Amino acid sequence: xxxxxxxxxxxxxxxxxxxxxxxxxxxxxxxxxxxxxxxxxxxxxxxxxxxxxxxxxxxxxxxxxxxxxxxxxxxxxxxxxxxxxxxxxxxxxxxxxxxxxxxxxxxxxxxxxxxxxxxxxxxxxxxxxxxxxxxxxxxxxxxxxxxxxxxxxxxxxxxxxxxxxxxxxxxxxxxxxxxxxxxxxxxxxxxxxxxxxxxxxxxxxxxxxxxxxxxxxxxxxxxxxxxxxxxxxxxxxxxxxxxxxxxxxxxxxxxxxxxxxxxxxxxxxxxxxxxxxxx
Numbered sequence: 059x060x061x062x063x064x065x066x067x068x069x070x071x072x073x074x075x076x077x078x079x080x081x082x083x084x085x086x087x088x089x090x091x092x093x094x095x096x097x098x099x100x101x102x103x104x105x106x107x108x109x110x111x112x113x114x115x116x117x118x119x120x121x122x123x124x125x126x127x128x129x130x131x132x133x134x135x136x137x138x139x140x141x142x143x144x145x146x147x148x149x150x151x152x153x154x155x156x157x158x159x160x161x162x163x164x165x166x167x168x169x170x171x172x173x174x175x176x177x178x179x180x181x182x183x184x185x186x187x188x189x190x191x192x193x194x195x196x197x198x199x200x201x202x203x204x205x206x207x208x209x210x211x212x213x214x215x216x217x218x219x220x221x222x223x224x225x226x227x228x229x230x231x232x233x234x235x236x237x238x239x240x241x242x243x244x245x246x247x248x249x250x251x252x253x254x255x256x257x258x259x260x261x262x263x264x265x266x267x268x269x270x271x272x273x274x275x276x277x278x279x280x281x282x283x284x285x286x287x288x289x290x291x292x293x294x295x296x297x298x299x300x301x302x303x304x305x306x307x308x309x310x311x312x313x314x315x316x317x318x319x320x321x322x323x324x325x326x327x328x329x330x331x332x333x334x335x336x337x
Contacts, residue, residue: 079263084240093135116157121164132168135178184225206231210320237273244271
């Protein structure tokens with residue numbers, strides 16, 4: 059009996075989550091602020107632009123013209139939706155080719171009118187259905203990456219939740235890449251990595267640890283430029299403190315980037331990614 063008491067455990071006591079997996083779970087919380095929530099708090103005079111002038115309008119990506127303090131800006135955000143109806147309309151934040159074409163349309167307009175671009179990244183990944191592939195999903199993401207790499211205006215990307223696969227990377231090739239404390243950024247979802255590496259998706263927690271996908275990991279690799287702390291009880295209804303930190307980071311970045319010529323911006327942006335560790 060003494061042995062049983064020594065080794066026995068309290069079934070009510072839950073095992074602590076692996077830190078990287080805990081970040082992933084926090085990034086996926088339903089009450090976490092999304093792109094439209096930040097657009098309401100950070101910008102004024104928001105005028106949304108819909109449609110890709112080709113196939114239709116993808117609500118998983120929101121594009122708008124707005125004011126950030128004294129700067130006219132273009133805002134591009136990935137939206138998941140909060141209610142079930144909104145999530146279905148936004149395809150749970152998984153953009154289709156129409157969404158990326160709409161985003162490229164916004165990038166071209168931003169360059170034409172010399173407006174800085176602010177991207178709000180939050181997606182488990184681009185939609186991988188048959189219909190999306192038939193419309194050239196892979197090609198349009200590659201074209202979007204080229205557009206981000208070459209656009210002659212300042213680009214700031216902020217990972218506000220999930221940063222999954224090429225769907226997130228498409229909006230993250232920027233002059234400044236910022237992450238919120240409980241967001242993640244990865245080439246593949248932890249479940250997908252676990253299925254490939256361990257042949258068991260239930261080992262997603264272990265995969266998350268090995269993927270080094272947290273904001274602190276990526277900051278140490280010099281992939282991310284800054285990490286924004288999240289306030290206690292961070293949610294849609296408690297986001298003002300963290301939003302103020304995001305506002306400060308955007309302000310500082312814009313003041314630095316708008317001093318550079320368009321050609322120097324593109325040159326520095328491309329060199330930044332070429333100089334990342336491992337390349």
